[in-house]
Amino acid sequence: MISKKYKRNxxxxxxxxxxxxQVEMADNGHLVALKEWKMRSWGAADGAxxxxxxxxxxxxxxxxxxxxNNTKAVYEAGKIMNSIGRMVDFExxxxxxxxxxxxxxxxxxxxxFFENEDKELQLTIFTPRSITxxxxxxxxxxxxxxEMDELIERNLDKKEKSKKEKDNEEEEDEIDPDGLQVADTGEKNKKKSLFKKNQVVYVPYDFGSDDSGDSGDETELADDEEEYWDGSNWVIVKKDEFDD
Incomplete structure (x- = not known):
């Protein structure tokens, strides 16, 4: 039984x-899809x-x-496809x-392969859904x-670009309202810097006491510096150098 998904497309x-x-031979030697049930002579398909x-x-x-131009590219693609597979005609x-x-x-x-409504050359590839x-x-x-190397060059369409940008946004660090720590992104044992490159003074230092109880010398902070715990060390950072 054919699902609604295929009936709509x-x-x-x-x-x-x-x-x-589910094909038959056309007069031009190409394969065309059967419009009605017939006894097929092509045998079972691989991946049916x-x-x-x-x-x-x-x-x-x-x-x-x-x-x-696009018309010439489609024409040349037709000759290429005849050499890499069996030509079929989409009604x-x-x-x-x-x-x-x-x-x-x-x-x-x-x-x-065809020219779509946006005047772009589009290649759509269909294959049985599987692990490979x-x-x-x-x-x-x-x-x-x-085969088409000297005739066409690939580009990213707006859908692929938006998907790529969305994936990149999900991988970026999320900063809490205070702007001081990285929210948990679910990645194991991965810590990413909150600071812009070459803009933050990142200086680990001792804040006064060690395991023996002895007190060390305190580090004096400038007016534009403050203390920050990065998860493993105390560091000195510039107050105005956090990412927005």
Whole structure:
């Protein structure tokens, strides 16, 4: 039974047909997805059980043409895809080129290359969802980019950039309202500096007593300095050098 997720996305549904070998031969020699149930002569697809139980992994990549326009880039990609896999035609994406790529030790992938609504060159890779699906996508993309090396160059789209920025924000230190200590980020035994590079005087010193009870000499602080416990040592810091 096909889930609502695939019914809402006709491109994903068509890629599912290709990964399940639910295809037939078109007049131009390309494979097209079956629109109705027929007795198939292509046999069971590699990874068919993964597709039926876990679904499909889809990954998008974006490119800029080099010395050619987008239409020419799609045309050249069609010739490249014919050499790295079996050409397939997406009925739901007429102005595109696609190929079914067989990998030696990973499940097959479907590569779909086209110009999207934002006038960007987009490569979408479909593969059965599994523990090795990321590797299947990686090797398929690398094979495609190697053949298209002098025609296109990869860039990061706004979605990938926003995701990357979000990940970076989550990795940054969180500072408490007093601005004096790092909140627990869940990372084991990792302490990151709160101070900007080359702006803080960081001087460990003894505050007066050791384990024997003897009192040492106290360190005099300047007006713009204060004491701070960094978790393992007392340090002298400039009052106005904390990160905002």
């Amino acid at each position: 006709p491109i994903l549904l068509e890629a599912r047909h290709f990964l399940l070998n 059980q993964k597709v039926r139980t876990l679904g499909i992994k889809a990954k998008n990549y974006y490119y800029d043409p080099v010395h050619i 739901t994406k007429k102005d595109s080129v696609a190929s079914l790529v067989k990998l030696y030790i990973f499940y097959p992938t479907v590569l779909l 699906s990321g590797l299947a996508v990686f090797f398929s993309r690398r094979k495609f980019e190697k």
